[in-house]
Amino acid sequence: xxxxxxxxxxxxxxxxxxxxxxxxxxxxxxxxxxxxxxxxxxxxxxxxxxxxxxxxxxxxxxxxxxxxxxxxxxxxxxxxxxxxxxxxxxxxxxxxxxxxxxxxxxxxxxxxxxxxxxxxxxxxxxxxxxxxxxxxxxxxxxxxxxxxxxxxxxxxxxxxxxxxxxxxxxxxxxxxxxxxxxxxxxxxxxxxxxxxxxxxxxxxxxxxxxxxxxxxxxxxxxxxxxxxxxxxxxxxxxxxxxxxxxxxxxxxxxxxxxxxxxxxxxxxxxxxxxxxxxxxxxxxxxxxxxxxxxxxxxxxxxxxxxxxxxxxxxxxxxxxxxxxxxxxxxxxxxxxxxxxxxxxxxxxxxxxxxxxxxxx
Amino acid sequence: xxxxxxxxxxxxxxxxxxxxxxxxxxxxxxxxxxxxxxxxxxxxxxxxxxxxxxxxxxxxxxxxxxxxxxxxxxxxxxxxxxxxxxxxxxxxxxxxxxxxxxxxxxxxxxxxxxxxxxxxxxxxxxxxxxxxxxxxxxxxxxxxxxxxxxxxxxxxxxxxxxxxxxxxxxxxxxxxxxxxxxxxxxxxxxxxxxxxxxxxxxxxxxxxxxxxxxxxxxxxxxxxxxxxxxxxxxxxxxxxxxxxxxxxxxxxxxxxxxxxxxxxxxxxxxxxxxxxxxxxxxxxxxxxxxxxxxxxxxxxxxxxxxxxxxxxxxxxxxxxxxxxxxxxxxxxxxxxxxxxxxxxxxxxxxxxxxxxxxxx
DNA sequence: CCGCAAAATGTAAACGGTTACATTCGGGGT
DNA sequence: ACCCCGAATGTAACCGTTTACATTTTGCGG
Numbered sequence: 001x002x003x004x005x006x007x008x009x010x011x012x013x014x015x016x017x018x019x020x021x022x023x024x025x026x027x028x029x030x031x032x033x034x035x036x037x038x039x040x041x042x043x044x045x046x047x048x049x050x051x052x053x054x055x056x057x058x059x060x061x062x063x064x065x066x067x068x069x070x071x072x073x074x075x076x077x078x079x080x081x082x083x084x085x086x087x088x089x090x091x092x093x094x095x096x097x098x099x100x101x102x103x104x105x106x107x108x109x110x111x112x113x114x115x116x117x118x119x120x121x122x123x124x125x126x127x128x129x130x131x132x133x134x135x136x137x138x139x140x141x142x143x144x145x146x147x148x149x150x151x152x153x154x155x156x157x158x159x160x161x162x163x164x165x166x167x168x169x170x171x172x173x174x175x176x177x178x179x180x181x182x183x184x185x186x187x188x189x190x191x192x193x194x195x196x197x198x199x200x201x202x203x204x205x206x207x208x209x210x211x212x213x214x215x216x217x218x219x220x221x222x223x224x225x226x227x228x229x230x231x232x233x234x235x236x237x238x239x240x241x242x243x244x245x246x247x248x249x250x251x252x253x254x255x256x257x258x259x260x261x262x263x264x265x266x267x268x269x270x271x272x273x274x275x276x277x278x279x280x281x282x283x284x285x286x287x288x289x290x291x292x293x294x295x296x297x298x299x300x301x302x303x304x305x306x307x308x309x310x311x312x313x314x315x316x317x318x319x320x321x322x323x324x325x326x327x328x329x330x331x332x333x334x335x336x337x338x339x340x341x342x343x344x345x346x347x348x349x350x351x352x353x354x355x356x357x358x359x360x
Numbered sequence: 361x362x363x364x365x366x367x368x369x370x371x372x373x374x375x376x377x378x379x380x381x382x383x384x385x386x387x388x389x390x391x392x393x394x395x396x397x398x399x400x401x402x403x404x405x406x407x408x409x410x411x412x413x414x415x416x417x418x419x420x421x422x423x424x425x426x427x428x429x430x431x432x433x434x435x436x437x438x439x440x441x442x443x444x445x446x447x448x449x450x451x452x453x454x455x456x457x458x459x460x461x462x463x464x465x466x467x468x469x470x471x472x473x474x475x476x477x478x479x480x481x482x483x484x485x486x487x488x489x490x491x492x493x494x495x496x497x498x499x500x501x502x503x504x505x506x507x508x509x510x511x512x513x514x515x516x517x518x519x520x521x522x523x524x525x526x527x528x529x530x531x532x533x534x535x536x537x538x539x540x541x542x543x544x545x546x547x548x549x550x551x552x553x554x555x556x557x558x559x560x561x562x563x564x565x566x567x568x569x570x571x572x573x574x575x576x577x578x579x580x581x582x583x584x585x586x587x588x589x590x591x592x593x594x595x596x597x598x599x600x601x602x603x604x605x606x607x608x609x610x611x612x613x614x615x616x617x618x619x620x621x622x623x624x625x626x627x628x629x630x631x632x633x634x635x636x637x638x639x640x641x642x643x644x645x646x647x648x649x650x651x652x653x654x655x656x657x658x659x660x661x662x663x664x665x666x667x668x669x670x671x672x673x674x675x676x677x678x679x680x681x682x683x684x685x686x687x688x689x690x691x692x693x694x695x696x697x698x699x700x701x702x703x704x705x706x707x708x709x710x711x712x713x714x715x716x717x718x719x720x
Numbered sequence: 721c722c723g724c725a726a727a728a729t730g731t732a733a734a735c736g737g738t739t740a741c742a743t744t745c746g747g748g749g750t
Numbered sequence: 751a752c753c754c755c756g757a758a759t760g761t762a763a764c765c766g767t768t769t770a771c772a773t774t775t776t777g778c779g780g
Contacts, residue, residue: 377736379735379736379737380736380737380738381736381737391736391737391738392738392739395737395738395739396738396739399738402739423736423737424735424736424737425737426735426736426737427735427736427737427738428736428737428738429737430735430736430737430738431736431737431738431739432737432738432739
């Protein structure tokens with residue numbers, strides 16, 4: 001038996017942090033009382049409470065959260081897992097969640113840069129016991145393996161992915177794309193080229209769907225106006241080359257995201273084509289740069305911080321109920337009109353002509 | 361005595377996660393052995409080890425990190441505290457730290473948006489017991505109270521702030537500013553206006569120091585070329601109004617950061633002044649937008665992710681030694697030449713004149 | 721002054737790991 | 751057969767809280 005080493009309990013080692021026992025001893029009460037005072041829920045005599053609080057403050061006592069977590073099986077922390085932690089989008093999402101989470105007394109444990117599913121699962125597992133819930137944004141390919149491998153049944157909300165078993169927050173890509181298309185149509189555009197996003201990307205396919213829906217509604221549903229793209233500037237640049245060689249040249253280009261629109265803009269400038277006079281151009285996302293390019297880009301804005309906020313709200317609800325229910329929330333978009341779209345030239349002439357005729 | 365409620369130990373409640381005890385029981389060994397196998401440091405018979413591993417895997421056992429943290433008094437997590445989690449800069453820093461941290465098996469606990477010192481201290485306290493070390497970027501005003509209030513002696517590294525008691529990672533603002541000034545001087549500029557940053561901001565004052573140093577070296581050290589600013593676009597815009605009213609008009613403007621340079625650019629464009637022909641313009645930071653404005657901005661680039669990486673490296677060292685020593689690391693900068701600076705017109709004439717003279 | 725319920729406080733068993741020390745096991749050496 | 755030794759494994763204390771239940775105090779009616 002190991003009874004020969006003297007009990008270390010209550011003996012403060014040098015440099016060690018002050019514990020609830022220290023406070024209890026100094027205040028002349030039991031640890032239970034201290035705990036009760038600090039958590040404030042139970043009945044404690046006014047005077048005892050005051051005294052304990054005083055001692056705690058003078059000792060600069062801060063409860064050890066690992067112990068607390070272990071004991072109550074709640075960490076007051078949520079995990080955020082993203083494929084990347086890079087760029088405006090993710091930073092905004094994190095900010096949105098952070099704000100909401102801190103207001104509710106939660107901390108956030110962030111992990112980014114996960115290329116494959118395996119890595120992602122490792123991170124998720126490593127979060128076990130550290131977090132009470134998860135906000136996950138999985139690259140689409142990683143989602144399927146995730147479902148099965150997940151060891152824990154933690155409350156979880158998905159961003160921009162869909163799933164039958166969890167809550168999801170998505171962006172209204174379809175509605176946004178339609179809104180932009182309707183705007184372009186209202187200006188008088190009929191031949192509108194579309195630069196697509198990556199094949200398997202969910203956002204991309206919804207935006208494409210919106211484009212097609214409006215094109216079809218206006219009678220011009222051919223696929224020859226759709227061009228490949230992968231959300232990079234380069235892709236936008238390249239797509240323009242192909243678009244310009246079309247014979248009845250389109251009067252407008254709608255890129256599935258702003259980065260490609262920016263790339264397209266350079267290509268257009270290089271080809272000496274005036275935007276918006278000779279060609280209208282639209283993007284999607286309203287990244288900060290959209291504001292600065294010349295001309296400023298007309299695009300679809302998404303309140304990204306709101307995505308984060310809502311994600312937390314839904315997660316908070318799931319954590320409270322301790323269950324994961326399928327549920328989808330869709331964040332709306334706004335049409336941001338700047339200077340890159342105008343009435344097509346052919347139309348201007350027509351309109352002028354008619355007016356002249358009417359006037360004379 | 362509370363001996364009448366039957367011992368719950370080892371009884372699995374529905375839905376509860378599998379613990380080390382479950383693994384031990386199933387593998388027919390003690391918890392100590394399981395722990396040894398999993399942590400791999402001590403001697404365990406090959407066969408026992410294999411068997412434990414097998415059971416652990418089949419049970420999908422994942423150790424509870426709160427328990428582990430409590431026991432070994434290390435969380436394998438570092439805290440990151442920033443004044444904001446907004447924008448390219450912070451997201452890059454986080455990314456840099458995250459990458460380095462994960463490679464070393466650490467998690468990151470992030471907290472942003474702390475306007476005042478009080479709030480910051482609360483967060484820092486709340487991290488007690490959750491993290492093994494801290495990377496802190498404090499708004500300058502908050503730094504002093506921080507020093508005294510800090511209850512814990514956690515290893516900590518400061519970003520862009522200085523302190524006698526902790527390690528700090530700073531950006532070579534002075535060197536960067538000098539490099540830009542020398543570049544402008546080499547183009548032939550003598551009257552160079554400077555748009556300053558916020559008074560108490562450390563980065564800002566170092567940049568100003570670099571500006572002054574070069575101005576003095578070239579003989580023109582008057583303060584009439586320095587203008588107030590606060591790092592916002594608005595400030596850059598406003599400063600230009602004042603600059604343009606100067607009588608011998610400056611031939612170049614050096615803004616203490618890119619945002620102000622961008623603001624200045626709009627003002628210049630509005631005033632019909634051609635950049636760079638009639639006025640050269642330079643910034644500092646190389647934010648992504650710098651690349652997109654027209655003309656693209658010549659600026660000083662900072663490898664921000666590197667700041668994060670180095671911060672982690674220094675912190676890792678401090679955590680290993682368990683001590684906080686003053687130590688400063690400076691991250692270098694690069695001159696990024698784009699299109700917003702050119703030889704001043706007066707000089708072009710002179711040069712042409714001389715060349716003509718020589719030629720004839 | 722007693723008895724008793726309610727209120728306040730104390731005791732110690734969890735929470736799920738790690739690890740110092742104890743114990744057992746399995747050969748060699750004599 | 752016995753002793754000794756190192757390797758492998760087991761036992762239980764400990765990390766710092768929370769909290770069920772036990773115990774003590776308090777206030778009050780009789």
